[in-house]
Structure formats: structure tokens, C-alpha cells
Amino acid sequence: MLQENKRIMSVNYISNYESMFACPICHKSMKVLESKSLICSNYHTFDFAKQGYINFTSHLVKTKYGKELFEARRKLITDGDFYEPLSQAITKIINEQFVKTNETISILDTGCGEGSHLSNICDIINSDFFKGVVGIGIDLSKEGIMDASKNYTNKIWVVSDLANTPFKSKQFDVILNILSPSNYAEFNRLMKSDGVVIKVVPQSGYLKKLREHLFTKPEKQNYTNVDTIEKFNKSFQFVDTLRLSYTRSLNKSLIEWLVQMTPLTWTATKERVESFLNKDSAQITVDLEILIGKQTI
Template sequence: MLPKNKRMMSAEFVSKHLFLFACPICHSSMKVFELKSLVCSNQHTFDFAKQGYINLTTGQIKTKYSKELFEARRTLMTESTFFKPVVETIAKLINKEGIQVKKELSIIDMGCGEGSHLASICDLVSAKGNKKVVGVGIDLAKEGVVVAAKNYSENKLWAVADLARTPFINKQFDVILNILSPSNYAEFNRLLKEDGLVIKVIPQTDYLKELRDYFFLETEKQTYSNEETVERFQDSFRFVDSSRLRYRVHLNGPLIWPLVQMTPLTWGITDKQAASFLEKESIEVTIDLEIMIGRK
């Protein structure tokens, strides 16, 4: 018997969870065909990629997010404690908010990027809560989904998909994660099970302040306000709780370039500015985030 490749593993995972899926074009039911494609009853066909993800968009979409950005982000997440307190806090919140009584949990990360957040949270929830966790990560940026599929395949499905028109049936997910990513609350409400949780993470005023202060002193990018985002969240869900998580991370020289690469905040800087910043031997970086919890 030939060893299973990532395409086959992804197709097998989807075949066990077909109840989640609806065709993104006509919304009809879907089935897996020969471990190669996901096909709806009207013959709309979506192929599994060799890297282990599936593209469920309905047209060609380009984003400004590059492979280099997502690789840099994964480097920071795996080689430092950059986001460790955040994923640990989210996993604890999921287990705390009454979800622990379920034996199987479905979690979708809307705007999953390179997948490290969802992978870590699913593993922590599973280990601490003694339950099976099914993780689904979607993002419009194919480059991020490719990185996710290459590195985190067990009990995970990775898909290129539009957050505003997701390829899933109503009320299928216990938890929706939305971490430093745009939102579509109408779609979140459609996908969420009754009494399910939405966990949204947004920047607070000091998030990456060292980058803002260095590159954007006395410009509008030096400051940040999320008041409007908070109000929209509270208007869209039954508000459960909100907590601020603020800490500092020490990064040595080799991790400074991934820091610069991984955030859209630095898209406008010049090569000269970047080179000057990279002369630092190390840096302390502030992580300052608001974690909001809502229920349907």
C-alpha cells in the first residue's frame, strides 16, 4: 500500500466531515470524489492541492499578503514566546465557558493566516479538556493557507475561502476564532451553533509600539484606536467578557527581521529604514491585545 500524501489525508479528513460543507457557488451538498476533489450535487468541483489544502473560492483573488510574511510569522510563533500567552489564554477561555462538557468540539479560525494560532489552541483545548477537537482554518490569502497545510495537518482542515461567503452549512461550529483579522459578523452568526462562542482578538493601544515609535513617529500610524471595533462586536453578539492582555517579549537579532516582515504595519517603510532597525542586537516588543468573548 502506498503511503498517504497530504492531498489524500486532507480529502479523507473532509470525507469524515462532509456535514460541514455547502457548495460556495450553489450551496448544495458536497461529496469527496476519488480523494482528489470536493464535488457538489450540481457538479461544481474543487480540487485538493498537493500541499493538503483545498481552494473553495469562486474566482481568482490576489491579496497583499506574501509567502515571506507568513513564513516570517510562523518563525516568530515557533521560535519565540511571541504569542504563547495569547493562545494559552484563549484555550483556557474555551474550556472555561461551558464548552468542556462536549466530547467533540468544532473550532473555526476565520482569517487563520499561517495556521499556528489555530493549531496551538486546538492542541491545548484537546489536552486540557480531554476531548476531540476538529479545527478548520480559512483565509483568503492562499500563501498563508499553504504554510498552514504544510505544517499542521492532524485533525485540521485548511481552506482558501472568503470570510463573507464561507463554504459551510449553518450552525456547524462551537467556537469561532477571529484573531487580528477582519470580521463578517453576519457570517459568524450564520455558522455558529446555538450558544456557541465567538472569540475576537484586536490590538490595543500599545501593540507593537516599538515598531510604531521607530518607523512612524508623529504620524497617524503611531497611535491606534479600536473603539469602533469593540462597539460593533458588542452590537453583534451577547457580550460575555473582555480582557486586556499586555506583556513584553525579548527578541534576539535573528528574530528581528521576521518581526519586521510579519506585520502589514511595516509595508510602507523604506529599505533604509528597515536596514537601520535591523542593526539592533535585540529588542523588547510590546504585545497589547483585547480578547473579547461573545455568544450567539
């Protein structure tokens, strides 16, 4: 009964924004049908899951991003406040970009995972800046979207390929891309003419103590995102860039969540991972570059 109520709540919420959707198969407009599906004029039909999300993929896509990873990431973000300065920085950017409007802002989080970044950002905007906001999270991982829909209501959660999203063109004021792969052609299509894309990439100090503990080779301990930043700047009209760097003190529980969350452990030896897990505390640096762009003229 609880899951059925969650599905109905999601259907009712999405009904308010069904005009944003376009069929990923034929690109026709879509409508909510009988409180259970989104359907286009060519009768391509996508059902609401019992948790409230919609799966627009035509086949099962397996990824390494599983249930335990997403649960650990959510705990690290919500209980550990690991990325709280990032959420505050992003909401400040959004407020500065749309300071003259009191209308509802539409935010699409691409590669949203289990949805905690989007939920936190929307909550801050609603409480601090008094703007209405509709938040939509999209990810190819069904596990991530399922976790998001279980934990965060009054959002739209979608399983979809980023190269073929189920939305009409020019629907979003803000496109977020936080520590996740991008599709700049799709971002440009989806963004409103006065919209903004905010991409977050790791910088040289990001999780450096963890990388130094897990790996011995310098190329694993250090990396650069120069190519990623150059590609971003070529794809969008440059607005601004912000370097965000801070250190978090992690207790044993937070260390466990960090290790479960990060893909860094996938290529590390079991011994080095366990050695880090055995620590009682750790000082971990979060070092990020926030890139802000608009459509090229």
C-alpha cells in the same frame, strides 16, 4: 509521493467532516468524490490541492500577504513563542465556555493565515483539557493556506472569501478572529446557537516600540480600536472582555521575523526599517483585547 500522501491524508480526514460543508455556489450539501474532490448535488466540484487544502475561490485573488510574511509569522509564533500567552488565554476561555461537555469541539479560525494560532490552540485543548477538537482554518490568501497545509496535519485548510464560506449554518462551537478582518453576519450564520466568537484586536500598546521607531507622525505611532469594539458589541451578545499585555525580549533573528511579518513595514521608509533590523535586541510589547460574544437573543 510525499505530497500525494499528504493529499490523501487530507482527503481521508475531511471525509469524516464532509457533512459540515455546503457549496459556496448553490449552498447544497457536499461529498468527497473519488478521493480527490468535494462535489455538491449540482456537480459544482472543488479539487484537493496536492498539499491537502481546498480552494473554493472562483478566481485568483492577489494580496500583499506573501510566502515570506507567512513563513516569518510561523517562525515567530512557533520558534519564538511570541503569542504563547494569547494561545493559553484563548484555550482557557474555550474550556470555561464548554466545561460541561466531553464532545468534540469544532473551531473555525477566520483569517487563519499560515495556521499557527489554530494549531497551537487545538494542541493545548487536546493535551490540557482532554476534549476532542476539529480545527478548520480559512483565509483568502492561498499562500497562507498552502503554508498551513504543509506544516499542520489533521486540520482542514480552506481558501475562501469570508463573505461566502463553504459551510452549512450553525456548524461551529467556536469562531476565532485573531488580528484579522471580520464578517459578523457570516459569523452569526456559522456559529451554533450555544457557540462563542472570540475576536482579538490590538490595543494601544501593541508593537508600540516598533511603531515609534518606524514612524514620526503621532497618528501612525498611536491608534485606537474603539469603533471595532463597539461594532462587535452591537453584533453579539456581550459575554466578556480580557486585556492581555506582556513584553517579549527579541534577539536579532526574532526581530527579523517580526519585521517580515508585520504590515507596519509596508508604509515605513526603507531607512527606518533597516535601522530597526540592525538592532541586536529589542523589547516589544504585545497588547491585545480579547472580545467574547454569543449570538444575540
